[in-house]
Amino acid sequence: ILSLKPVPTGWIPSVFQTMVPTGYTKLQEERGLAMADLGPKPDGNGYRPDPPHLEVRRHSDRVARTSVSLSDGGDVRYSETEPMLPEGTLSGEEGDDEEKEEEESQRPPTRNMPKESPLAMALQIVVPFLLAGFGTVSAGMVLDIVQHWDAFKYITEIFILVPALLGLKGNLEMTLASRLSTAVNVGKMDSPIEKWNLIIGNLALKQVQATVVGFLAAVAAVVLGWIPEGKFQMSHAVLLCSASVATAFIASMLQGFIMVGVIVGSKKTGINPDNVATPIAASFGDLITLAILAWISQGLYNCLDSHPYASSLVCAFFLSLTPVWMVISSKHPASRTLLYSGWEPVITAMVISSIGGLILDKTVSDPNLAGIVVYTPVINGIGGNLVAIQSSRISTHLHFHSAPGEVPEEAKGCYYPCRTFCGTGANHRSAQVLLLLVLPGHLIFLYTIHLMKSGHTTLTPIFMTVYLAAALLQVFLLLCIADWMVYSMWRSGKDPDSFSIPYLTALGDLLGTALLALSFQFLWYIGDQDSDVGD
Numbered sequence: 001i002l003s004l005k006p007v008p009t010g011w012i013p014s015v016f017q018t019m020v021p022t023g024y025t026k027l028q029e030e031r032g033l034a035m036a037d038l039g040p041k042p043d044g045n046g047y048r049p050d051p052p053h054l055e056v057r058r059h060s061d062r063v064a065r066t067s068v069s070l071s072d073g074g075d076v077r078y079s080e081t082e083p084m085l086p087e088g089t090l091s092g093e094e095g096d097d098e099e100k101e102e103e104e105s106q107r108p109p110t111r112n113m114p115k116e117s118p119l120a121m122a123l124q125i126v127v128p129f130l131l132a133g134f135g136t137v138s139a140g141m142v143l144d145i146v147q148h149w150d151a152f153k154y155i156t157e158i159f160i161l162v163p164a165l166l167g168l169k170g171n172l173e174m175t176l177a178s179r180l181s182t183a184v185n186v187g188k189m190d191s192p193i194e195k196w197n198l199i200i201g202n203l204a205l206k207q208v209q210a211t212v213v214g215f216l217a218a219v220a221a222v223v224l225g226w227i228p229e230g231k232f233q234m235s236h237a238v239l240l241c242s243a244s245v246a247t248a249f250i251a252s253m254l255q256g257f258i259m260v261g262v263i264v265g266s267k268k269t270g271i272n273p274d275n276v277a278t279p280i281a282a283s284f285g286d287l288i289t290l291a292i293l294a295w296i297s298q299g300l301y302n303c304l305d306s307h308p309y310a311s312s313l314v315c316a317f318f319l320s321l322t323p324v325w326m327v328i329s330s331k332h333p334a335s336r337t338l339l340y341s342g343w344e345p346v347i348t349a350m351v352i353s354s355i356g357g358l359i360l361d362k363t364v365s366d367p368n369l370a371g372i373v374v375y376t377p378v379i380n381g382i383g384g385n386l387v388a389i390q391s392s393r394i395s396t397h398l399h400f401h402s403a404p405g406e407v408p409e410e411a412k413g414c415y416y417p418c419r420t421f422c423g424t425g426a427n428h429r430s431a432q433v434l435l436l437l438v439l440p441g442h443l444i445f446l447y448t449i450h451l452m453k454s455g456h457t458t459l460t461p462i463f464m465t466v467y468l469a470a471a472l473l474q475v476f477l478l479l480c481i482a483d484w485m486v487y488s489m490w491r492s493g494k495d496p497d498s499f500s501i502p503y504l505t506a507l508g509d510l511l512g513t514a515l516l517a518l519s520f521q522f523l524w525y526i527g528d529q530d531s532d533v534g535d
Contacts, residue, residue, distance in 0.1 A: 118429050122437075124275040125389060129437060133445050136381030139166070139286035141454045144374040146294040147364065151301035155236050157225035158297055159364055160357035161244055163509045164217035165293055166286050166377060167353035167384075168248055172206045172213075172346070173255045173285055174384075174505060178392040178497040180263045181273035185396050189267060201332025203256045205339055207249065207325040211318060212343075213350050214248025215241060220354040225361070235304055235311070242315040243297040249318045251289040275389065286377050338498055345499045349506035356380075356506075356513040363517045371457035372520050378445050379471055380512040384505035386434045387478040391504055393430050394486045395496040407487050420483040431479050438475045442468055462528050470515040478508055 143162065152158050179202065180189070189195040218241040226232045266273040296314075303310040329335040360376055363369050402408065420431050446467070450459050457463060482504050486496040 118433055121275060121430060122433050124271060125433065126437065128276045129385065129441060130444070132385045133378070133382055133441055134448065136286050136378045137445050137448050139290045139377040139381070140374040140449065141452060142287065142290050142294065143377060144454055146290075146298075147373055149294065149298050151297040152294075155239065155297070155301065156361055156365065157221045157236070157240055158243070158293070159361040160221040160224055160354055161217055161240065161293065162290070163357040163360060163376075163380065163513065164220070164350050164353040165214070165244065165247055165251070165289050166380070167349060167506055167509050168210060168213065168252060168285075168289065172209055172252055173259055174388045174392075174501045175498055176202050176206055176256065177259050177263065177273070178388070178395060178501055179495075180260075181266075181392055182396050182399055182497055184263060184267045184273050186399055189263075195264075197332050199260050201329055201335035203260070204325045204329035204332075205335040205342070206252055206256055208322055208329060208339065209342070209346055210248040210252035211245060211322050211325075213346055214245040215315075215319065216347060217248070217350050217354060218244035220351060221357070224354060224358045235308065238311045238315065239297070239300050239304065242300055242311040243293060245315055245318045246296050247289060247293040249321075251285070251292050254288060255285050275393075286381055290377070342498055345502040349502035352503075352506035353509045356510040359510075359513045359517055363513075363520070368524055369517070369520045372516055374449060374454055375457075375467070375516060376513055378442075378449075379467075379474065379516055380509045382438070382441060382445070382471070383474045383478055383508035383512050386437065386475055387482050387504045387508060388501050390427070390430055390434055390479055391482045391486055391496060391500045394427050394483070395490075395500070397427060398486070398490050398496065402490065404493050405491060407491050415480075415484045417480050420480050427483075431483070435472075435475060435479060438472050439468055442471050460528055462526070463523060466519045466523060467516075470519045471512075474508065474511045474515055477511060478504060481507060 146152055147159075180198065183189050183198055189198065218237075221240055221244070222232075222237045262276065263273050266276055300311050300314070326339065329339050360372070363372050398407070421428060421435070443464075446459060446464065482500065485503065486500050489496045489499050
């Protein structure tokens with residue numbers, strides 16, 4: 001058994017180790033000692049130890065808290081509020097009654113979450129937050145360049161696809177990160193068998209969702225582009241479907257592998273994955289997705305005349321792989337239920353993001369507002385990253401301290417904004433820290449864009465004031481909505497790890513694009529206009 005104790009070998013691990021709360025490191029060390037104690041210990045009376053698979057199951061129960069299912073107490077079926085493998089169940093295997101009784105007698109009291117100081121929390125969040133921010137800056141600069149390509153100029157519906165496909169990191173990657181982070185924190189990835197069951201099942205589920213959402217996003221782009229203009233070209237519609245499905249499939253697979261590596265690495269180094277997993281999921285997600293979309297769209301556009309069936313073949317190929325991923329994900333308890341019940345938030349979030357894409361499409365079409373393009377991925381990405389951290393932290397807190405359908409006393413009654421930010425609880429402190437990161441973070445990213453001589457807008461004091469006000473309002477609203485939404489979903493018996501983040505990141509895209517469009521309209525009316533900068 002591998003030890004989970006971090007072993008610094010240089011100055012980089014030492015720096016990261018100072019960012020780890022003492023309680024969290026102690027918790028990981030206790031898990032390592034519990035794993036080491038699992039070896040068989042025969043006595044002089046001829047006692048024969050239990051088989052290894054039973055010992056692994058018993059250890060899993062000793063280090064994990066009891067999850068209360070909405071179903072009958074004796075039923076070990078998977079439920080929505082149990083985002084990981086049920087205890088005592090590996091790949092659908094059920095234990096007998098005697099084993100359950102013995103496991104119940106050995107189960108200790110519920111484990112408390114490790115305490116984090118605001119400084120330790122901020123140090124853990126700020127590095128991946130900056131990485132994610134620079135990733136969105138890079139995506140904005142790429143979008144600023146590719147908007148002049150032929151595919152983007154003559155098939156403007158591609159702009160409607162941009163927020164929906166970039167939003168996949170919130171629909172899929174951040175949701176995966178939140179589920180696996182909760183799994184790590186409640187001790188359900190200590191067993192190698194459980195760990196790989198969770199990883200394989202969730203990755204297969206993510207590929208199914210990416211393919212379907214990519215196809216539906218293209219359909220939404222075609223419809224939203226056709227309604228105001230009244231024009232429809234079949235070749236352009238097929239190209240949109242092919243580019244969207246291929247981009248979603250390839251980007252989701254690449255980011256899924258990165259995400260799994262981040263979760264496993266966080267677990268081994270003792271860093272709380274709730275603080276780092278969701279922003280790192282978005283660090284290069286926007287850049288990768290946008291680059292793949294631009295490359296595939298331009299390539300298929302160049303083939304429209306010489307190879308008119310290329311788009312259809314590409315779309316058919318990726319859609320034909322969907323049944324394979326469905327079969328793989330349906331074999332794992334961790335993803336089987338979500339394969340049937342996890343579509344509502346993903347599809348709804350895609351529709352919300354597509355409305356934001358329509359706003360972007362209409363704004364970009366106005367030459368006077370061309371400068372919005374480079375800033376759209378930045379404001380949308382930063383808002384989504386911060387609210388995903390808060391959602392993941394609240395969800396983990398509920399998994400530790402509350403049974404499904406029950407919420408803490410402070411979360412009962414009507415919602416009011418002070419409930420989110422005023423208080424001394426861990427979730428209040430995290431909301432305060434995340435809101436304080438907005439202004440310095442955006443200032444860094446604005447000056448990065450300025451130094452790279454990108455965009456079409458000069459950084460005047462009035463522009464920076466209006467932009468920062470829009471960004472601050474966006475994150476404030478998102479944190480308030482997250483506080484209300486996560487508790488409401490938990491109260492209704494839904495797992496916030498799977499349901500809240502898609503809605504929140506999609507709302508981040510819509511709010512960010514709408515507030516940014518209003519900001520640029522306001523700047524244009526008051527005379528702060530220089531759209532030729534960067535040409």
